Amino acid sequence: MSGKGMEDHPRRHGQQQQSAIRSKLKILLLVISANVLCVYLFSGTSLEYAPRIHLWDSQALLQELNLTRHKLYATQAQLADLHRRLSASSSLLETLLNELGKAHGDKTPSDELDGWQKELSGELKLAVGPYKLPLGSTPNLGTDKLYPTLGSPCRRFQVDLTEYMSYEVGKECPSDDIFAQRLMLKGCEPLPRRRCHPKSPSGYVEPTPFPASLWTIPPDTSIVWDAYSCKNYSCLVNRGKAKGSYDCKDCFDLNGREKVRWLHDNGNLDFGIDSVLGTKPPGTIRIGLDIGGGTATFAARMRERNITIVTSSMNFDGPFNSFIASRGLVPMHISIAHRLPFFDNTLDIVHSMHVLSNWIPDIMLEFALHDIYRLLRPGGLFWLDHFFCIGTQLNTTYVPMFNRIGFKKLRWNAGRKLDRGIQMDEWYLSALLEKPMT
Ligand SMILES: *[C@@H]1O[C@H](CO)[C@@H](O)[C@H](O)[C@H]1NC(C)=O
Numbered sequence: 001m002s003g004k005g006m007e008d009h010p011r012r013h014g015q016q017q018q019s020a021i022r023s024k025l026k027i028l029l030l031v032i033s034a035n036v037l038c039v040y041l042f043s044g045t046s047l048e049y050a051p052r053i054h055l056w057d058s059q060a061l062l063q064e065l066n067l068t069r070h071k072l073y074a075t076q077a078q079l080a081d082l083h084r085r086l087s088a089s090s091s092l093l094e095t096l097l098n099e100l101g102k103a104h105g106d107k108t109p110s111d112e113l114d115g116w117q118k119e120l121s122g123e124l125k126l127a128v129g130p131y132k133l134p135l136g137s138t139p140n141l142g143t144d145k146l147y148p149t150l151g152s153p154c155r156r157f158q159v160d161l162t163e164y165m166s167y168e169v170g171k172e173c174p175s176d177d178i179f180a181q182r183l184m185l186k187g188c189e190p191l192p193r194r195r196c197h198p199k200s201p202s203g204y205v206e207p208t209p210f211p212a213s214l215w216t217i218p219p220d221t222s223i224v225w226d227a228y229s230c231k232n233y234s235c236l237v238n239r240g241k242a243k244g245s246y247d248c249k250d251c252f253d254l255n256g257r258e259k260v261r262w263l264h265d266n267g268n269l270d271f272g273i274d275s276v277l278g279t280k281p282p283g284t285i286r287i288g289l290d291i292g293g294g295t296a297t298f299a300a301r302m303r304e305r306n307i308t309i310v311t312s313s314m315n316f317d318g319p320f321n322s323f324i325a326s327r328g329l330v331p332m333h334i335s336i337a338h339r340l341p342f343f344d345n346t347l348d349i350v351h352s353m354h355v356l357s358n359w360i361p362d363i364m365l366e367f368a369l370h371d372i373y374r375l376l377r378p379g380g381l382f383w384l385d386h387f388f389c390i391g392t393q394l395n396t397t398y399v400p401m402f403n404r405i406g407f408k409k410l411r412w413n414a415g416r417k418l419d420r421g422i423q424m425d426e427w428y429l430s431a432l433l434e435k436p437m438t
């Protein structure tokens with residue numbers, strides 16, 4: 001092959017590239033001018049109408065108002081359409097610019113940034129790692145780098161995460177536990193670790209000794225109230241008796257309904273703890289988990305039977321985790337989207353009331369149920385307490401789903417939820433399921 005041919009080839013390639021860029025720039029200009037025209041047209045129509053108002057004639061005034069309202073709706077619809085068109089064309093622009101960048105040999109940003117939208121800096125960069133293991137001390141991990149655990153959806157919320165990671169190292173952390181929890185609920189879980197101290201409650205006193213702690217409401221000075229609408233425990237207790245809907249509304253009132261939960265078996269949706277434990281040889285149910293366990297009354301009852309229950313709970317406008325800890329029980333702050341942090345075939349029992357329900361997207365629920373199956377030991381119990389759904393969903397969606405997981409049914413009670421009347425077709429399912437021995 002001649003030297004000339006070899007020189008020619010890159011030049012021809014360069015020319016092709018330039019003409020490609022030129023044609024893309026033309027498209028770009030077209031897109032921009034189309035949108036400018038579009039903005040002009042729409043702003044013209046929305047300005048042309050100015051209502052005449054007759055204050056002396058209320059009928060006419062009403063009609064004018066009505067007309068104005070209709071014009072307003074029309075304008076809103078036009079604006080929404082405009083907005084949609086603009087975002088469509090801006091994503092087109094973005095694609096074009098990316099293409100142009102590629103023609104110039106730029107790397108796409110996501111390649112360099114490992115899925116982050118912008119370059120990481122400061123504490124966030126430190127927390128995300130990776131950390132290189134010291135030479136020569138490398139344990140048998142199959143890697144020379146460690147990556148801290150961090151939920152991959154965190155990459156979607158980089159602005160929030162950067163705010164979360166802005167603090168003074170070694171000083172007090174910002175009071176942002178609700179902000180942090182919201183990130184967790186959006187899937188940014190686990191969150192990155194931080195190097196600051198959470199705000200301390202002022203006037204903290206030693207906790208109530210066990211076992212009195214199980215049924216004692218702790219002093220208000222035991223926690224920081226910043227994040228909650230209630231600023232003391234009597235407010236939380238009274239909230240349960242008032243109108244309004246809150247998560248686990250009457251759970252802070254330890255002398256109310258909490259006092260009798262799970263003590264009596266009504267042969268229907270309400271199972272009793274002792275009849276559930278009675279399905280197994282005495283003493284063989286020892287450790288377990290209550291998913292979304294509110295203020296951990298289930299764990300308290302089990303503790304009285306020498307059974308250790310970890311209670312997972314989110315702080316939905318209430319200091320659930322702190323309250324559980326005050327009772328001398330173990331709280332765990334994880335959402336139902338999280339892989340449960342227990343090893344396979346380990347727990348004797350898992351309980352969950354009112355949390356696993358039809359608000360959870362089906363596939364997410366199926367993964368959660370499989371996770372429960374995974375961590376139960378053979379013969380372990382899954383007590384699904386008051387699973388809520390609509391009547392038609394029960395037989396079409398959920399019964400087949402439970403059958404797919406592979407549990408054995410020890411007890412199965414479905415019944416209408418009657419507090420809002422029979423026409424709502426709302427159902428509860430309570431079930432005692434067992435992981436097969438083999
Ligand atoms: C407002 O306009 C709508 C439709 O243009 C009409 O159906 C309605 O009766 C009007 N209401 C009044 C109070 O004029």
Ligand SMILES: *[C@@H]1O[C@H](CO)[C@@H](O)[C@H](O)[C@H]1NC(C)=O
Nearest residue numbers: 220229230231232233234235
């Ligand atoms: C508790 O807080 C509420 C407001 O949240 C307040 O009205 C009430 O006086 C407080 N009660 C006590 C005993 O501090």
Ligand SMILES: *[C@@H]1O[C@H](CO)[C@@H](O)[C@H](O)[C@H]1NC(C)=O
Nearest residue numbers: 282283302303304305306307
């Ligand atoms: C719990 O364990 C303690 C100490 O082993 C024992 O004295 C007590 O009787 C047990 N309680 C129950 C309900 O089994």
Ligand SMILES: *[C@@H]1O[C@H](CO)[C@@H](O)[C@H](O)[C@H]1NC(C)=O
Nearest residue numbers: 390391392393394395414427
């Ligand atoms: C579901 O199916 C069972 C058995 O086929 C039937 O008895 C029950 O009424 C059905 N439940 C609902 C809520 O449709």
